[in-house]
Amino acid sequence: QKEVEQDPGPLSVPEGAIVSLNCTYSNSAFQYFMWYRQYSRKGPELLMYTYSSGNKEDGRFTAQVDKSSKYISLFIRDSQPSDSATYLCAMSKSYSSASKIIFGSGTRLSIRP
Amino acid sequence: EADIYQTPRYLVIGTGKKITLECSQTMGHDKMYWYQQDPGMELHLIHYSYGVNSTEKGDLSSESTVSRIRTEHFPLTLESARPSHTSQYLCASSEPGTGEETQYFGPGTRLLVL
Numbered sequence: 001q002k003e004v005e006q007d008p009g010p011l012s013v014p015e016g017a018i019v020s021l022n023c024t025y026s027n028s029a030f031q032y033f034m035w036y037r038q039y040s041r042k043g044p045e046l047l048m049y050t051y052s053s054g055n056k057e058d059g060r061f062t063a064q065v066d067k068s069s070k071y072i073s074l075f076i077r078d079s080q081p082s083d084s085a086t087y088l089c090a091m092s093k094s095y096s097s098a099s100k101i102i103f104g105s106g107t108r109l110s111i112r113p
Numbered sequence: 114e115a116d117i118y119q120t121p122r123y124l125v126i127g128t129g130k131k132i133t134l135e136c137s138q139t140m141g142h143d144k145m146y147w148y149q150q151d152p153g154m155e156l157h158l159i160h161y162s163y164g165v166n167s168t169e170k171g172d173l174s175s176e177s178t179v180s181r182i183r184t185e186h187f188p189l190t191l192e193s194a195r196p197s198h199t200s201q202y203l204c205a206s207s208e209p210g211t212g213e214e215t216q217y218f219g220p221g222t223r224l225l226v227l
Binding site: 002004008041042043044045046049088100101102103104105106 | 117153154155156158171172203204205215216217218219220221223
């Protein structure tokens with residue numbers, strides 16, 4: 001069983017819709033949670049990271065962590081065609097340099113104009 | 114925007130050839146990483162370095178080797194390429210003192226071994 005599960009999609013929504021992307025994980029030791037965005041033929045870029053449970057908002061993006069359910073989400077409001085990309089969740093056990101990041105396999109998102 | 118570069122971007126090569134994938138960053142980051150990414154699959158860490166002359170193998174077994182002679186440079190070498198090495202290779206670096214979270218990725222090298 002993978003430590004991090006992510007629905008690969010593809011997910012297609014109309015422009016302006018609210019998008020919800022999700023990951024589940026099995027290891028309760030994870031404390032740092034990240035979302036990366038990867039455009040086609042590019043490397044991933046960090047969108048947001050959060051520590052432990054709770055919400056974090058940055059513009060149109062909101063990251064949510066529910067450690068009790070081992071479930072994290074990324075919400076995109078007022079989605080734009082430029083949001084079309086693959087979104088990778090990632091998590092690590094600690095902030096120390098010894099901790100490794102575990103990535104999900106990514107969800108392909110397409111925003112229809 | 115992150116200043117991390119990878120060359121070549123695309124490489125098609127025959128079985129048995131030796132290849133070196135280049136990665137360099139101009140941000141002064143001590144920590145650098147190599148990941149392997151297949152379509153629709155998660156990134157797998159294959160090598161990492163926390164500074165000059167420091168290299169470690171990652172979680173995914175790899176026949177590649179790395180070196181870190183200079184802070185800004187972290188090349189990956191395959192002594193004898195095989196079709197099973199066909200993949201995308203991503204290099205990343207992270208800010209000093211911030212752990213693993215803020216990793217900056219290069220654009221990747223797509224390798225095809227015939």
